[in-house]
Amino acid sequence: MLEIKVFPSLLSADLLNMEGSINLVKDLADALHIDIMDGHFVPNLSYGPSLVKALRKKYDLPLNVHLMVEKPENFVDMFIEAGATHLGFHIEATYHPQRLIKYIRDSKVRPFITLNPATPLHTIEYLLEEIDLILLMTVNPGYGGQEFLPFCLKKIKTLREIVIRENIYLDIMVDGGIDLNTAPLVVENGANILISGNGIFKAQNPREVILKMKSLKYGRV
Ligand code: DX5
Ligand code: ZN
Numbered sequence: 001m002l003e004i005k006v007f008p009s010l011l012s013a014d015l016l017n018m019e020g021s022i023n024l025v026k027d028l029a030d031a032l033h034i035d036i037m038d039g040h041f042v043p044n045l046s047y048g049p050s051l052v053k054a055l056r057k058k059y060d061l062p063l064n065v066h067l068m069v070e071k072p073e074n075f076v077d078m079f080i081e082a083g084a085t086h087l088g089f090h091i092e093a094t095y096h097p098q099r100l101i102k103y104i105r106d107s108k109v110r111p112f113i114t115l116n117p118a119t120p121l122h123t124i125e126y127l128l129e130e131i132d133l134i135l136l137m138t139v140n141p142g143y144g145g146q147e148f149l150p151f152c153l154k155k156i157k158t159l160r161e162i163v164i165r166e167n168i169y170l171d172i173m174v175d176g177g178i179d180l181n182t183a184p185l186v187v188e189n190g191a192n193i194l195i196s197g198n199g200i201f202k203a204q205n206p207r208e209v210i211l212k213m214k215s216l217k218y219g220r221v
Helices: 015-025 049-058 076-082 097-106 121-127 152-166 183-189 206-214
Strands: 005-008 032-037 063-068 086-090 110-115 133-137 171-175 193-196
Touching (some): 086 133, 152 171, 183 193
Parallel strands (some): 005 193, 063 086
Antiparallel strands (some): 005 032
């Protein structure tokens, strides 16, 4: 049975009271998701390693850092030093993903690869032995609060089928437009880690949303 994990995305937290937002969810969250944007790979800016460092100092939670940057190899060191627990980059943003995975892993941080909605799974076919965590974007990255793209369900399903067929260990994360309406769909298709920004922080009862998400079961809506 797949245990469903939930990583709240701080992009939707109250920027002027991030502590308040985190305190609301910290005992239920399995990790905090932190979006790093460079204004090139995505048309937006967010924050940098100093936020990761500050969070690391204050909280015990794993920090899941999602780099939406061009040439991520130029940025990984600063996030490793800042205390990221998981560090992920986009397959579209670098030429030598295997080298970068190895570098991150050798630095004792768990690497992950992210795919944009339109990027096919075959781009990571030969990397599945090198990695145990994949993030499938379910919106085009860059902003919180966008609408979930239903065509991504097929990709989630295919990846889960590969994992079962090949009998490998792989956590499948999804990110973008995940709320109580879309969470059952992604879980039914095989995602086991749900990243959610607006779905949690803009809800009336964020804690209830997390609990409901975590109670979902793979193979049953
Ligand atoms: C989008 C980011 C997401 C974002 C998701 O580019 O990668 O992590 O915070 O926000 P929601 O859940 O509101 O779509
Ligand atoms: Zn993200």
